[in-house]
Amino acid sequence: MSTAATRTAGPDHLWTVDEHLEDILATVRPLDPIELQLLDAQGCVLVEDVTVPVSLPPFDNSSMDGYAVRVTDVAGASEEYPAVLTVIGDVAAGQAESLHVGPGETARIMTGAPLPPGAEAVVPVEWTDGGLGEGPVTGMRARSQSPEGAGGHVHVYRSAEARAHVRAQGSDVKAGDRALEAGTVLGPPQIALLAAIGRGTVRVRPRPRVVVMSTGSELVQPDEQLGNGQIYDSNSFALTAAARDAGAIAYRVGAVTDDAETLRSTIEDQLVRADLMVTTGGVSVGAYDVVKEALSSVGDEDEEGAGIDFRKLAMQPGKPQGFGSIGPDHIPLLALPGNPVSSYVSFELFVRPAIRTLMGLDDVHRPRTRATLTADKALTSPKGRRQFLRGTYADGAVTPVGGAGSHLVAALALADALIVVPENVESVEPGTEVDVVLLG
Template sequence: MSADSGTSGQHQHGDQPDACATEAPDRRYWTVDEHLADVLAQVSPLPAIELQLLDARGCRLAEDVTAAGDLPPFDNSSMDGYAVRTADTVGATEQYPSVLAVVGEVAAGARELPRLGPGQAVRIMTGAPVPPGAEAVVPVEWTDGGTGSGLAAQAMTAARADEEVRVRQQVREGAHIRRAGSDVTAGSTVLTAGTRLGPTQLGLLAAIGRGSVTVRPRPRVVVLSTGSELVQPGEPVGPGQISDSNSFTLTAAAQQAGAIAYRVGGVPDDAERLRAVLDDQLGRADLIVTSGGVSVGAYDVVKEVFEDYAGMDFRTLRMQPGKPQGFGRIGGVPLLALPGNPVSAYISFELFVRPVIRTMLGAAEVHRPVVRAVCTAALRSPAGRRQFLRGRYLAERGEVAPVGGADSHLVGALAMADCLIVVPERAESVAPGEQVDVVLLAD
């Protein structure tokens, strides 16, 4: 493979700081923005489907969700204790408690409720419906001297025995009662379209009685890397071979972006083998991402295979790293072909593939956040290219520090970075203390 098509530190040419020499006059050079805009113009959110709640985790709502009823649906107790009329507790103290007759008991889920009259109390458990006539709930700890869980239990038992309870404190109206609709009112919008469904959102949907919901499904992304030099991590590495890292990096990145990702191991530099793998994967893919084989090397079979399909386009971008890019459709499925050097592949994913996944998800924000920060070191950049350097963002100081060099094989430095430092096409250098755009990578 050519230099920018490799997948490991053994490939040390291609997108280097001094590699922007002579450009062919008859070749079109795309800017980063032009390529991204063209890609995003050809993808759209996936069609909405209805899923059971747990199957919808990680998806985004395709509808506003309104509550059919109140939540809680009825007044209920927030404590174990006694339902009472507030007038019957006026002036109650430790020395002079109010003595009330216990006329019944209500547990969570009870349907038949005793009616409370003057001078009466009803034993009530947490979550149980408040009986008619009750205006407040007295915690069991406030009764018959109960000051802790053990004493409280004794107090409840004692009250059962003699059918009366001594209330040691005055209680205000509504105390320890969860009112119907105090959380959610009937007819209100509880979640809006575009909301990502996590554990708490799914819990809310279940609480209002929704068993299923209409969502944009998580796109299924197939990730494959190409190269006869690739071996699976953990297998012996022979002469001229390297461990396949790109498929792991890109699969994890797709999952982080919200996709369901399938990793396909390294595909050798064989056109027929690549065609067979693609045909096999099309049935489960909403998007295909490849790395390697998109440059000008003699064994760049990705271009050889993909150029057989109408609509596939291989481009040269004014960026570093990641100059060679491919985009199109195979069997109706969008495909992004990324360069093979690991830094080139990852940065290309962040700039182009992640926005596609986020668009398919129906996310409101498809791009990584960008901030301005003061660069702590001098930088050099090739004229006419937008350079993306790895960095560490120091938010509390408003600074960014470069990590490693500009070479596109430095996976050690890439693993230490949490942002990308952007040097625009018009700049050939950045002086220490200058402000730069910083793309934040951490979720």
């Protein structure tokens, strides 16, 4: 992480959403590339173009089980007047030595097997009697008399054009072609292509390791018994899942109690496995906001430039935010508010782009679109705040889900979009076009 971020604003400065995001993205840098085995590289981003060393397929091969023939030998063949060819042997997939098909000859061939010299096409076995003299068949039947498949005859009941049922060498990709571009995210199809061209390793930026922890003595783990004044910890689960959805390797740490030294110690213990740290809770102005207490002076004993800056943003939900770095390696840390909706919206706006930047992606943001607001009444928004309301999007229209409360987890679970109300807008009437962040 770079330490060049400029935080010149005073403690009372009200940051805009864009200013905060720009500060984060100006500070976070893509992870250094490494060489990984193919399966370990899944989900990672290529850092260099991959060139095809060998054509695919590497040789002409059959796309069917059937018989390799010369076109002239089966010209005009029909069920009434079949072409009768001498079977000279079998050609199987992976077979090193190849037969030569001469006039009046054919070789039984399996799917994927190389087209033998002299042959120009493949007739499917269904167009023949399978070498048994019984009319057209529906599958490969018993082989001819010799162990190698040579000897005997086959009746062919249809003609074939040149190259029929033949996969041409290089018909997929040719040697020297660019298989994948730098910046490609490696999913299963890309892994398949790399393996098919013989690449066992690939140079990528690794998936970021993100450590997520929530704070609060009132938090209880799911499946445990709730006591008076306690709630289940949902934020750490939501943010860990969101980090994985963004492409990271995410680790969830159990909720930390409202004790500054315990929190600081836990964070320091987690630095060894973190490229990015995310906390939720304890960043506002309450007496027990331990994240601020634990991290406000964290840079004092570290290298110059480390430290966490706590801010107020002109947004709803998610006004209190923290951002900076911790430890000698300046691991980025984003401190999010503790209300569930505030936490999740903050993740989508700030943490997800940071993760995608660490991965080395060019496009780090969720897609956006314009949509017509469908609602029973006008939406209201506080003056001077950019509001993000939950909604459902379909066919160019967006409908609010739940209210503006930052505790409404059930409404959040139904939403697949965020409705954006700008800072200078206090009311949005139904039928108005609005900006929408698509979450799905």
